[in-house]
Amino acid sequence: MSTEIRPAASPDEPQAPCPPTCASVLVADDDEASRYMLERALGSLGQRIVLVETGEEALELAAQQDFAAIVLDIGLPGASGFEVARALKRQERSQHTPLLFVTGQQYTEALVTQAYATGASDLLTKPFNPDVLNTKLRVFVDLYLQRQHLEAQRRELLARTRALEESRHSLSESRESLGRTSAEHARLHALFSQAPLAIAILRGPRLMIELANPLACRIWGRPLEELLGRSFLEAPPSPDAAVAIPILQRVFDTGIAYVGKELPLRLVRYEEGAPEDTYFSLVYEPMRDGEGRVEGIIAVASEVTDGVRARRRAESVQAELEAIFESIPDAAYVGDLSGIKRANRKALDMLGYSDMEDLNVHISELASRVRVRQADTGELVPPEHTGFVRALAGESEARDYLVYNAALARDVRVRSAANPVRIGGKVAAAVVVNTDITERHAVEESLRRSEEELRTLADSIPQAVWTTSADGALTYANSAMVHYTGLRLEELLGTGFLRMISPDTREQATGLMARYLGEGEPYECEMCWLRLDGAMRWHLVRVVPLKSSSGMVMRWLGTATDVHDLRQSQSETQRRADFEQQLIGIVSHDLRNPLSAILLGVTALARREGLDDRSRKSLLRIQSSAERAVRMIRDLLDFTQARLGGGIPLKRQRADLHLVTRSVLEEVEATNPGREVVTRYSGDGQGEWDADRIAQVIQNLVTNALKYSPPDTQVRVEAVGEDGGVTLSVHNLGEPIPSERGGSLFEPLQRATADVDQAGRSVGLGLYIVDQIVRAHGGSVSMRSSASEGTSFIVKLPRATDSSSR
Incomplete structure (x- = not known):
């Protein structure tokens, strides 16, 4: 099936018939969206565009008519674009027709080498820049039209020459013919001089410069009078142009035309005088006499410097886009129903493939390979319900899926975001970005199970256990805490738990919590809590921060132990110990005075004369006992001082x-x-x-x-x-x-x-x-x-x- 598109002012308006000088461009692509993009891109050429879906149709049309250029999709159904290209080169009518490949495959050196090996002029990857495509095809169209025009002029000149020779026998007829010929020659000379191409006629095997229009003189960098009568072999436009000499000689010897595309030449313009890098597309067409012998060469040069620079800029942008595409940390791919046309390395690795060819298959086959399933239920998702196909229908979707990794032989959990790619208001492709969340999901599941286990454990212990957010708002309380306070969990969440703190200590407790929240450090303190029955009881509260790997506080975990009875017991024990030590101090201090009196009395009695031995021994025993009692009292006072006085x-x-x-x-x-x-x-x-x-x-x-x-x-x-x-x-x-x-x-x-x-x-x-x-x-x-x-x-x-x- 073929579709003919004639040139028009706007792609959306009815097409006018193409004039006789109009060139034809053949486009072969089986994808409707791709054909639409090519139609939009080529609409500004103003030429006849013929669209076909298969390589067979392209071969048939190329054998019947001439085309300025042929655009081939590599992935055509049946015969591939490479096979069609080789067949076109074997056909006499299309063997010199420029070929331009387009493909949705990833741009690789191997692909480019194969394309040029089949005779391609260039290769573009989808999605391509319309300006680049137009620039390339405009060169081919201009060359085609120029060659047609030159051939028409050559035939007309030959016809005129024959007519002059036939009328040589009649003077009157000759004069009349000469006048007509002169007028026609003037007209042709005007056309020749004003042609938008550089044209030169090289005569004979020495390639003598017989004629050169102004654009050709600019390429030579010399005025016409310095060129006429000189040989191209002696006066090439530049040292770089010397490479053209053997090519020109081969054209002259064989009679086979030569077409060269985007050839670099460093020229010196005779007007400016400064060397500059330029690019030309060349046609060397053999010029034949009436008997068909080659008598010279018509050289036509079209400067394509701007087009080359535009293409290189576009290729640079394309390379940057490719680099950006590859640098995306997630798996990204673009395609349509016929398959994935571009995918980064992350996408290939995620699906377990090494080559884009494995993905460039119809979406139904690809979906069966990767076995897209619902992430939560594991249910198989039909191809038409996948996010990719929904995006081709113009819908955006973000959902979790399970996809099969062929290399790892296991499922991968992905978070998939699919969006349509619109060109000119039509959906031309779909783009999908998949994030591998397998490990994250496993960690989240492990954390969820651990949290459930911890909550079960927390509910089984008699201590109060709770968690708060980083800012101190309660997020969880175990059953012991709920039963102790008599408040529902909903009432405790947030800052409601402050109601359980005794009003007398609430301000102090909140100030303490605020200080430690700001420091992000664990703390321990005692708080007085209000029990369900209205009793105030003291609790030992321990709170620790739960931090991320970077040290940021994520949550707080707190426990509270009822220490009211222990605190009272310790207080009573301390009170008794203090009383005992104070009693010892008081008693030892009060005993020191009477003992001092006893020692003084015993010392005075022992000094008296006339005491018998029995009395003296009694006094000595009293004195010794009193001294021991004094030492004991001194030790008791030191003991009391050490315990109560801090040393x-x-x-x-x-x-x-x-x-x-x-x-x-x-x-x-x-x-x-x-x-x-x-x-x-x-x-x-x-x-x-x-x-x-x-x-x-x-x-x-x-x-x-x-x-x-x-x-x-x-x-x-x-x-x-x-x-x-x-x-x-x-x-x-x-x-x-x-x-x-x-x-x-x-x-x-x-x-x-x-x-x-x-x-x-x-x-x-x-x-x-x-x-x-x-x-x-x-x-x-x-x-x-x-x-x-x-x-x-x-x-x-x-x-x-x-x-x-x-």
């Missing part, structure tokens, strides 16, 4: 540990006659200490060493000055301290053994006081005890703490 206070001053130790040992030896205390001093004993408290440490340690060691053994005391501090060690050979008591030895109300001091002479605060005094000085105390080496208490004291040194 034992110190009065630091410059002191010598060696002198302090000697002074303490003198007092101890006086109260413990018969016991041997061995001492050793070395190094510098100077430091910033509270001398009275250090003396208390030494006295407690030495007294314990004497108390817990056999009377016939020595107690060894060493004070050693070292770099940065001093070390005091007190050693005895008493029973070793059990290892299980070592960890609690320096705790209050603890003693080394359970069978010592049954008389209650100690409350077990001595070593605790020692540890607190040493810690207050920035030092440490430790103990070593074994059956073979005895027991040693080692005190390490810095010469000065940071605060004292400043």
Whole structure:
């Protein structure tokens, strides 16, 4: 089936008959939308356009009439465009007709090579730029019309020449004929000079320049008088034009015309004098005499520089569009019912194909290959209901599908957006962009299942659990929280949960939440919540942010544990402990005054003369008991100060540990006659200490060493000055301290053994006081005890703490 389109002013108006000089262009394309685009693009040529659907029709028409150019779709049904092209080149009438291929396939080097191998003049890919197509075909049409015109002129000149020769015998007839010939020659010369093409006549085997019109002179860059009578072999238009010499000689020798397209020539215009790059399409037509012998060449040149530049600009734009198309991060493809005409690499990979030919099949076959199915139900989607076909019908669609990847042999979940491509108000193609959301969907499904599991778990625990948005609005609350407050979930969502916070603490709680929301950090606090029965109960609230990989807070997760009973129990326990410690402090403080009076009285009575031994012993026992009670009271006061006052206070001053130790040992030896205390001093004993408290440490340690060691053994005391501090060690050979008591030895109300001091002479605060005094000085105390080496208490004291040194 063929359709003839005659030139018209507008594609939408009735076509007028084509004049005799009109050229014909044959278009073979089986796709209706593509034919429509070609018809619109070629409408401005003003020539006769013949449209056919098959290659067979094209071959038949090309054998019957001449065409200025033939446009072939590569993907014709039956015989392909390449096969039709080869057949056209074998036909005598169409063997020199320029061929232009159009295709919806992807532009590749292999495709271009195959096109040119079949004799194509050029190749355009769909969708093409109409201006580029018009430029290319206009050159072919102009060359065709010029050749026709020149051939008509040549025939007319030959006819005139014969007529002149036949009338040579009659003078009157000759004069009359000569007049007519001169007039005709003048007319032909005017046409020759005004022709829009560069025309030159080269005569004889030497290709002598017999005639050249003004445009030809411009190409030579010389005036006509410098060209006439010269050989083309000696005066080519430019050094580049020398390549034409063997071609011209071959035309002259063989009589076969030559057609060259878009040949580059660097010319020097004789008007301007500056070299410039230009492009020409050339026709070298053999000129024959009356007997058919070649006597010269008619050279016709048409400058196509503007067309070449326009085509290159269009090709550059096309290349940019191709690059943009390939750089789209999603799968994109364009086509019609006959198949996919263009697809980027992402689209091929998504469907598991490596070549565009696999996709350039009818859409019904392609749909069966990729097995388009509904994303949610898995139901097969008929081809006519796919987004691609709907777009060809003029509808836009965005939907999720499952498509089959042939390379991976598995389904791919895609988010598909399909839209129609309209040209001149008609839908010419459909464009589809598919985004692979397989992994995203799997992650979303996994998150959804995880969230359901977490919510099930959250509903099964007694603690209150909730989530909020990034700005702190409640989005979820577990059943424990709902039951606790008696509010419906809808009432808690958003900021409704603030109603469950006690009015007395609500402002403080909201301020705290706002601060931590701004910082994006986890926090923990106690809040008083209003229970369903109206009771106010304290809860320990922990809130942590759930952040994205970039560190942005997405949600908040909170838990609340009822700590009201625990808080009350701790408060009661603390109150009792504080009361006990205060009681100890008060009692020990109030006992100190009567004990001081007893000691003063006993001391006065012991100084009297005339006391018998029995009375003196009684007084000494009273004095010893009172002194022990004073020491116990002092330990109790220190204990109370350490617990309630935050540590034992110190009065630091410059002191010598060696002198302090000697002074303490003198007092101890006086109260413990018969016991041997061995001492050793070395190094510098100077430091910033509270001398009275250090003396208390030494006295407690030495007294314990004497108390817990056999009377016939020595107690060894060493004070050693070292770099940065001093070390005091007190050693005895008493029973070793059990290892299980070592960890609690320096705790209050603890003693080394359970069978010592049954008389209650100690409350077990001595070593605790020692540890607190040493810690207050920035030092440490430790103990070593074994059956073979005895027991040693080692005190390490810095010469000065940071605060004292400043």
